[in-house]
Amino acid sequence: MRPTVMIVEDDQKISNLIKLYLEKDGYNAVQAYDGKEAKQLFLEHDPCLVILDLMLPFISGEQFLEWVRGRNAEDPAVIILSAKARTHEKINGLRLxxxxxxxxxFSPEELMAHVEAVLRRTGRMCQKIAHKGLVIKPRKGEVLLDGEHVELTNYEFNLLYLLMEHPGQVFTREQLLARIHPNDEAEIMTRTIDAHMKKLRRKIEKDPSKPSRIITVRGMGYKFIDS
Known part of the structure; x- marks a missing residue:
């Protein structure tokens, strides 16, 4: 699943240029042209990152940023992209x-480098994923099943996110181990992955003996079913 980046910019030409570069780099780009629309699209798309102009119609960029940071929910990363270039204006934006x-x-290539750096700094996993009542929220480290919180270990959480992020893709035990136990010896590989999988299935499957979300592909490994 491609990370969603929301562009909040009232100049359509600038917005379209940023969108073009984002999509070229593999991001899903959502555009808002004023602060009011930005709030609506933010709630709808739950972006990983917001590229935010400050001089916006209806609701200013500063007000929108305060609203985002004031919500009791996952926070996206925010890059301000503004003509306001005075030192005190920059400091105020960062303090908000x-x-x-x-x-x-600005240079679009430089902006893309900043996007990559900010997302790397704030963590690879940022996109909320939902499937048939199962929701994983990486920025809060939460998993919900039919609205109820599911307590997972760090290993189980990372395993579930990896599989849900790539629905239908088969991961070998070696690949899974490299992600969640990078320093483990190869001889304990099967026991480690299978033990985590068994515990994870008990928590998210209605019938762990007949899993319908994470299935075993004989002779290969595991995959998440999204159908």
Whole structure:
């Protein structure tokens, strides 16, 4: 699943340019042209990152940022991209909760480098994933099953996110081990992965003996079923 980046920019040409570069780099881009629309799209798309202009119609960028940081929910990363270039304006934006601040005019290539750096700094896993009542929220470290919280270990959480992030893809035990137990010896590989999988299935499957979400592919490994 591609990370979602929301562009909040009232200049359509600039917004379209940013969208073009984001999509070229493999991101899912969502565009809002004023602060009011930004709130609606934010709630709808739950972006991993927001590229935010400050001088917006209806609701200013500063007000939108305060609203985002004031919510009792997962916080996205925020890069301010603004013509406001004075030192005190930059400081104010960062104090309001921005993770980065760039000024206009700007280089699209440099902006993409900042996007990559901010997402790397805030963590690879950022996109909420939902499937038939099972929801994983990586920024909060939460898993919900039919609205109820599911307590997972760190290993179980990482395993579930990896599989849900790539529905239908078969992962060998070697590949899974490299992600969640990178320093383990190869001889304990099967026992380690299978033990985590058994515990995970008990927590998310209605019938762990007949799993319908995470299935075993004989002779290969495991995959998450999204159908």
């Amino acid at each position: 909760g921005a993770d980065d601040y760039m000024t206009k005019p």
